[in-house]
Amino acid sequence: MTMTHPQDRLCDCHCPVHQGFQRPDYNTNGCACLVTCPTQPMTLLVDHWRCALFLHPANGRLWFVMSLGHGQWDWESANEIDDRADAFVAGQTIESLLRKITAIVAGPARHEATTGPRLSGS
Template sequence: MYQTPRPAYDLACDCNCPIHRGLPRSAYNAPGCRCLTSCASQPITVLAPQINGALFLDRADALWFVPALQPGHWDWRCATPVTDGHPLADADTLVSTLLAEVHARLVAFTHCL
């Protein structure tokens, strides 16, 4: 029997964040947020030490950037969607497409397990 994995967006936050713990995560730059990129509600993420941060897709498949404070800690107050005018705007379409494709392939792969 196959179990269909639930999307990250449907999972409750499982880290010790005082803002989101136990709730579905819909805001990524809420004041006081201490979520990890490995939180169960965190969408597919690529850690990018070259740009001192991480890139991820939100529930609407929009690309976001969150700066790193130190290894494993993120400055969620400064998390921003990558839109026109953002320094990473030129990479938005490519990175978003790759992340969405990886997500789709991983979901398909889990059905084989």
């Protein structure tokens, strides 16, 4: 299975700004993308903080977007977690874990991981 980078995918979640297009920015005015939109990177929903966390595809840094409730997100205020924020240290740990998870998911298929890659001629 080949993974397509989020920035290369087209929006199909009926966002009035991005529908049918790529989503180069995650804090565009008027964006109403869902966190399940194909353009959204792997996302961790954090109900306790009322937000979602994801690694921004352009720089790999941890970003957050606040929940507005009922599946709506405040994309206009989405941003990196500031180093002065209470959640900064926890955010660094989460960023590291999301990087590891992303690498695992983007790695070899399950079959290859257990049996090794198939080489031509073998």
